[in-house]
Amino acid sequence: MLKKWWHDLTQRNRSSGIIIPLQKTFAHQQESLVLTPGQADTKSSSPEQVLAKLNAIFGTSLDINYGSLRSRLQSFIKQDLDFGAIYARLRSCWPRDRDHIDARDDAVKLENGFVEAKRRGASDVRHRKASTGVQTINAPHSIKPRRLWDLYANRVVPYHYSYGTQQDAPVWAISHSWTDNMHHLEGRLLTSVNGREWRIPLPHDVNLEAVRTELLNLEAEYAWLDVLCIRQASSDPAKEVMRKSEWMVDLPTVGAVFDRYAHRVVQYMNGLGRAFEPFGWDEDRHLLNRVWALQETQADSVIGGIPEWIRDPHDAINVFTLERFGERLKSLSDFEAIRSGTEMVSVRDFTHIVNAIKRMKSANPIDKVFVVAMILCQERLPLYRENISAEEAWTICVENLPSSLLGVFLFKSPIPGNGVATWRPSWNQLLASGALELYNDLPFVFIPGLVLSVRPDGKASYLGPVVEAHFTPNSHTGHPKGEVIIGSGSLKEVRCVKLLGNHSLPKDDYYFVGEGYELTWLVCLKTKEGFFRKVAVVTTANGTRLGGFDKKYEHCVFV
Numbered sequence: 096m097l098k099k100w101w102h103d104l105t106q107r108n109r110s111s112g113i114i115i116p117l118q119k120t121f122a123h124q125q126e127s128l129v130l131t132p133g134q135a136d137t138k139s140s141s142p143e144q145v146l147a148k149l150n151a152i153f154g155t156s157l158d159i160n161y162g163s164l165r166s167r168l169q170s171f172i173k174q175d176l177d178f179g180a181i182y183a184r185l186r187s188c189w190p191r192d193r194d195h196i197d198a199r200d201d202a203v204k205l206e207n208g209f210v211e212a213k214r215r216g217a218s219d220v221r222h223r224k225a226s227t228g229v230q231t232i233n234a235p236h237s238i239k240p241r242r243l244w245d246l247y248a249n250r251v252v253p254y255h256y257s258y259g260t261q262q263d264a265p266v267w268a269i270s271h272s273w274t275d276n277m278h279h280l281e282g283r284l285l286t287s288v289n290g291r292e293w294r295i296p297l298p299h300d301v302n303l304e305a306v307r308t309e310l311l312n313l314e315a316e317y318a319w320l321d322v323l324c325i326r327q328a329s330s331d332p333a334k335e336v337m338r339k340s341e342w343m344v345d346l347p348t349v350g351a352v353f354d355r356y357a358h359r360v361v362q363y364m365n366g367l368g369r370a371f372e373p374f375g376w377d378e379d380r381h382l383l384n385r386v387w388a389l390q391e392t393q394a395d396s397v398i399g400g401i402p403e404w405i406r407d408p409h410d411a412i413n414v415f416t417l418e419r420f421g422e423r424l425k426s427l428s429d430f431e432a433i434r435s436g437t438e439m440v441s442v443r444d445f446t447h448i449v450n451a452i453k454r455m456k457s458a459n460p461i462d463k464v465f466v467v468a469m470i471l472c473q474e475r476l477p478l479y480r481e482n483i484s485a486e487e488a489w490t491i492c493v494e495n496l497p498s499s500l501l502g503v504f505l506f507k508s509p510i511p512g513n514g515v516a517t518w519r520p521s522w523n524q525l526l527a528s529g530a531l532e533l534y535n536d537l538p539f540v541f542i543p544g545l546v547l548s549v550r551p552d553g554k555a556s557y558l559g560p561v562v563e564a565h566f567t568p569n570s571h572t573g574h575p576k577g578e579v580i581i582g583s584g585s586l587k588e589v590r591c592v593k594l595l596g597n598h599s600l601p602k603d604d605y606y607f608v609g610e611g612y613e614l615t616w617l618v619c620l621k622t623k624e625g626f627f628r629k630v631a632v633v634t635t636a637n638g639t640r641l642g643g644f645d646k647k648y649e650h651c652v653f654v
Contacts, residue, residue: 113370114403117312118305128152128186128247129311133302134247135179136287142168145181152182153189161202167209169502179286183248184256186447188212189463200652216255226346230551231475233378235439236351240266241341242324243317246310251289251323265358267315269399270391271367272382278458280328293334294326296642301368304333309399311366313361324366339481346479350390354434360396362388368399376423379456383423386455389448390434390469392427426451434470442503445471453526464488464522471496486514489522494549501547505555505653506615509596509632517629518555518653554626554652560609561649566592566603566618579607581634589635590618600631607633608651613640619653626654 140143145168146159159165171181176640189209190201219239226233240254243266257264274280283294288303297303310318323440325345326338334454353360364382365372373383382388405411410422430451433444441648448470452463464485468476477491493501504519547557568577577600579590594600600618608617608627615634619627 115305115309115370115400116132117399117401118368118404119308121285121308121311122159123311123314125247130179130182130247130249132249135177135182135348137178138175139172139178142172145172145178148178149182149185149189153191155190155201155382156198157190157201157205158198159625161199162206164202164205167206169218171183179248179250179254179287180252180290183245183250185209186245186248200582211254212258216253216260219255221345227434228475231477231495231499232344232347235348235476236352236355236473238348239344240319240324240352240356242319242350244320246307246315246318246578249288249307251292257317257393262480263356264317265315266352266356267310267313267316267318267359267361268353268357268391269310269320269363269367270353270374270382270388270396272365272380272385272388273458274369274380275368277322277366277461280330283327289323293338295322297322297325298366298369301366303368306368310361313359313397315359319357320367325349343478343480347465347469347476349387352432353393354389357393359390360393362392362396363399365400368400369428370402371405371408371411373405373420374414376413376418376420383426384454384456386452386457386466388427389430389451389455389466393433394428394431396428430470442500442507445500445503449525460485460486464492468492468495471500485522489525490515490553493519494551494553498547501549501555505547505629506610506617506632507595509594510598511631513628516553516555516654518627550652554654557651557653558607558648559609559611559651560613561647561651562607562609562616563605565602565604566600577633590639590645592633593636595632595634598631600623605630608649625652627651628654 105399110374123129138147142165143159146157146164149155150157157164168181171184176184180206180366186203188205190204223238223241226235226238232238242251243254243257244251245257257266273296277296280294282299282301283296285291285294286303289295295303306320319552322461326334326341328338331334362382363369365375366380376383378384409419409424411420412418413420413423430448450466452466455463457463457466459479459481461479461483463479465488472492472495475495477488477495493504501519508520510524511517512520513524547555549555565580566577567580577592577594579592606619606627608613608619613635615632615636617627617629618631618633619629622628
């Protein structure tokens with residue numbers, strides 16, 4: 096009964112025209128530079144008409160006959176660009192210094208600024224292409240966003256048009272929860288904002304102009320919004336080919352947009368442009384419960400869609416649970432510190448990420464794997480291929496994780512992996528209940544002598560001490576302990592060890608591969624090809640080293 100009443104209340108609030116003050120009107124000192132939708136949609140038939148509008152907006156007196164201004168504007172008209180699209184391409188490099196007005200110099204400055212923006216744009220394209228490998232993206236944080244929403248012009252343009260002759264313009268990135276209806280092609284908005292290149296998915300009760308108005312009132316000039324800046328699904332087969340190609344790079348580098356290029360982040364908790372609500376925080380579609388949100392937060396993020404009766408959403412109290420929203424929001428904000436400290440990954444941080452991902456929702460199972468990659472893989476990221484399995488995505492992700500985590504998988508995962516590799520857990524094992532309990536007691540990972548890398552075939556290479564030994568389980572105790580006999584003939588040494596994990600290990604001859612301290616050892620068998628197959632992990636009793644007469648350092652390859 097209570098649930099039905101809550102549902103009715105939610106729907107009533109969303110359809111009753113809640114007043115969101117920042118979405119009503121825009122009034123700012125830069126208002127003269129902001130086009131109305133009608134102004135942006137206007138098309139001109141001559142360069143003179145376009146220049147007259149631009150001079151009026153900027154208060155300049157550029158002459159159509161100076162420099163290449165006429166041919167530049169004529170080129171835009173031939174491309175069938177409306178005034179908003181033309182304005183967006185010239186605005187960032189239009190002369191602004193009105194102290195010394197010289198129309199001829201202004202025309203030169205404009206042309207130089209436009210040429211420089213185009214040059215940097217071509218450089219961005221080359222860099223994106225050069226960074227894209229067969230399976231991975233190199234230096235992903237250096238790849239700039241492909242597009243931006245110019246809020247003044249109300250047009251989506253390539254990122255380089257925000258350059259001009261200045262430094263990169265401050266970008267506001269928008270984090271929002273996709274509502275159910277946004278995943279359907281039917282009803283999507285076809286708009287001139289993105290040149291009608293693809294239909295825009297929006298919540299059914301949201302007006303894109305209202306979102307723009309709110310962002311302008313927050314003093315944003317350029318915004319990155321996924322539905323506008325990442326190519327969306329289309330019924331056109333040719334455009335679908337383009338979308339899949341762009342998604343391979345654009346989706347993995349979303350985290351870089353928020354981490355490196357976003358000046359501020361705006362969060363819409365209940366859907367893009369929708370009002371913030373003091374309830375429903377456990378809904379599957381709430382931003383708090385969407386896995387992509389883990390990489391889209393900043394400490395000073397702004398919550399969008401604030402109704403007129405809420406002064407500070409952080410102080411909002413859940414009308415059902417009496418929980419303060421600011422406390423719940425910590426589940427997202429904690430991840431900013433983790434993302435900024437990935438050079439030395441704490442095991443506790445890793446378990447925190449995976450445990451959060453386990454409870455969060457995603458439209459595609461592989462999205463959870465990619466969020467792990469986006470947070471933890473700094474040098475290379477897997478390309479996004481939406482049709483591969485989560486296990487396939489995890490295999491590519493593992494290859495690019497920090498070596499400290501690879502060492503944890505190898506030496507601290509108590510049972511062999513049940514996927515394509517035995518040396519590390521499969522994705523399903525990692526998400527299994529209780530799988531990370533052993534890791535929680537470990538501080539920062541440091542495995543001395545560790546030289547670990549993952550080969551393209553998924554095998555792990557490691558250089559460490561290797562001992563041929565015989566393991567005998569001890570059946571006289573309630574704990575899975577046993578003895579290791581090292582050496583042969585009259586030269587042998589007996590040591591007590593304890594198996595990690597609640598499982599048994601049969602009496603047999605094995606290879607023991609140790610980490611640098613020689614306190615934790617992998618129990619392995621060898622394949623006929625000479626590879627090591629992980630069977631179990633043991634630790635030495637009482638913290639004593641498991642030395643041996645026949646110990647030697649060996650290059651090991653684990654399957």
